[in-house]
Amino acid sequence: MLSLGVFLAIGLVATGNAFLFGDPEWNNLRVTWSPNPFGTYGFNAMPRTVDEAKAQGFVMESDCGGAAGIQGKRFVKGRDYALVLLYDTNGYIAGIQIGVPKNDSAGFPPVKQINHPFIRVANMYFVTAYFTDPATICSTGRTGAKFAADGTGDSLYIQNGTNAVTDSIKIPMTQADVAGTRWTKGHCFVTMGLHYWYDVSTDMSCDDFFPVFLLYNHGKLNAFGWAIGTAMSSPHLEHPTSSVIQSFIDPVPTCLVQKPHLSTMHIYMTNVPLADTC
Numbered sequence: 360m361l362s363l364g365v366f367l368a369i370g371l372v373a374t375g376n377a378f379l380f381g382d383p384e385w386n387n388l389r390v391t392w393s394p395n396p397f398g399t400y401g402f403n404a405m406p407r408t409v410d411e412a413k414a415q416g417f418v419m420e421s422d423c424g425g426a427a428g429i430q431g432k433r434f435v436k437g438r439d440y441a442l443v444l445l446y447d448t449n450g451y452i453a454g455i456q457i458g459v460p461k462n463d464s465a466g467f468p469p470v471k472q473i474n475h476p477f478i479r480v481a482n483m484y485f486v487t488a489y490f491t492d493p494a495t496i497c498s499t500g501r502t503g504a505k506f507a508a509d510g511t512g513d514s515l516y517i518q519n520g521t522n523a524v525t526d527s528i529k530i531p532m533t534q535a536d537v538a539g540t541r542w543t544k545g546h547c548f549v550t551m552g553l554h555y556w557y558d559v560s561t562d563m564s565c566d567d568f569f570p571v572f573l574l575y576n577h578g579k580l581n582a583f584g585w586a587i588g589t590a591m592s593s594p595h596l597e598h599p600t601s602s603v604i605q606s607f608i609d610p611v612p613t614c615l616v617q618k619p620h621l622s623t624m625h626i627y628m629t630n631v632p633l634a635d636t637c
Contacts, residue, residue, distance in 0.1 A: 383510030385490070385581065385628035388452060390442065391595050392551060392625040392632075400594050402632050405442075407511060409434070409450035423448055423497035426480045428521040429487060430454070430496040440483055441593030441624070447491070447500035452511055454489040454496070455626060457585045467589040469566035476519045476570070486570055486585060489516040490628070493523040511628045515580060517571055530583070534575040542573060545608045547637035551625055552576045554607045565614035572607070574625070576635045582627045590620035597623045 393401025406412040409432065417434040420426075420443065426433060431445030431453045440458030447453040459468060461482045468477040468484050477484035490512025491501065501509070520526020531537040537555055545554035552574030559568070565588055574582035599607075601616045608615070615621070627635075 382630075383508060384579070385509065385511040385513075387628070387630035388455075388511050389627040389630070389632060390455075390624055392597055396550075396633060402627070403595070404630075405444060405452075405455075407452040407506075409446045412444060412446070417444065421480075428478055428523060429456075429480070429485070429518070430489065430493045430523045439593050439595065440485075441591055441622075442595045443485065445487070445489070445496070447496045448498065449500035449502070451501045451503075451506045453491055453500075454487060454493075454516075456485045456487045457587065457624065458483040458485045459587060459589065459591065462589070471566055472570075474521050476517060478518065478521060486587075487518040487523065488571070488583065488626075489518070489523065489527065490514070492516070493518070493527050515583060530573060530580060532580050534578045534580075537573070537575070543609070545572070546606055548606055549636050550633055551607075552582050552635045553637045556608055559608060559610065559612055561610045561613055563612045563614065565612065565618065568612060568615060574635070576637055581629050582625060582632070582635065584623060584625040587622045588615070588618050588620070589622065591622040593622075595624060597625070599623060 388405040388407055389402045390405060391400050391403055396402050406415050406417065412434045417436045420433040420435045422432050431447060434444045434446065443456035443458060445454035445456065461484060476486050478487065489496065491514060493516055515530040516527040517530060518527045531540065541558040542555040543559045545556055547553045555573040557569035568588060570586050572584050572586055573580060599621055604615060605611050
């Protein structure tokens with residue numbers, strides 16, 4: 360196995376090439392952190408057009424307007440709802456979702472988080488992020504020229520209500536702008552970035568734990584992720600133990616350490632996550 364130093368060197372070379380050849384900053388969409396970057400699911404590149412999605416075995420779960428309150432054409436592969444890709448009316452990548460099965464006996468999702476941010480569709484609850492203004496996804500969409508210029512997107516929105524257009528939170532694009540908000544600075548982890556969590560404290564209730572984290576590298580937002588406090592079995596998900604949670608969060612909520620299961624997914628909008636050194 361190659362050393363981390365070699366991985367980083369490869370990443371830095373690739374990043375330099377992207378800069379020289381004028382690629383957009385958000386030049387890919389990759390999911391799932393892994394200690395083995397060459398594994399089947401580690402840092403897996405996702406299709407960024409509908410045509411590519413269909414070619415890779417994704418099928419449309421719902422068209423624009425087919426899932427109340429959610430924007431985009433929703434595509435799933437192998438009925439694995441932990442990874443749902445959203446495309447605009449023109450077929451360009453527009454967002455991503457994670458779906459959690461409705462489980463009343465487990466008390467998940469927490470009652471106070473239903474509709475904020477877990478939106479119910481059939482017998483599942485979804486947390487949704489958009490890579491462009493939700494208001495345009497099912498109306499005008501992006502042109503080919505806009506997609507070529509912006510890549511995966513030009514902004515990040517987290518849906519936090521039943522109407523994506525009116526209830527989505529626009530995330531600060533720079534670390535400087537996130538300062539002074541309720542996002543709490545966590546820890547740097549090479550190949551991930553500098554973590555930010557929403558309003559965490561040691562004695563908080565996990566019913567209030569917002570299941571989204573942000574990642575900044577060199578002062579810019581280029582990744583984010585889900586942190587779901589229940590057991591999920593998708594191969595796209597990571598399962599950090601309580602002993603490593605402190606590597607990402609500061610302060611660490613006591614309730615989170617006590618949870619028997621935590622399912623996470625890192626989502627990268629760049630081609631070379633190995634170059635993410637914070």
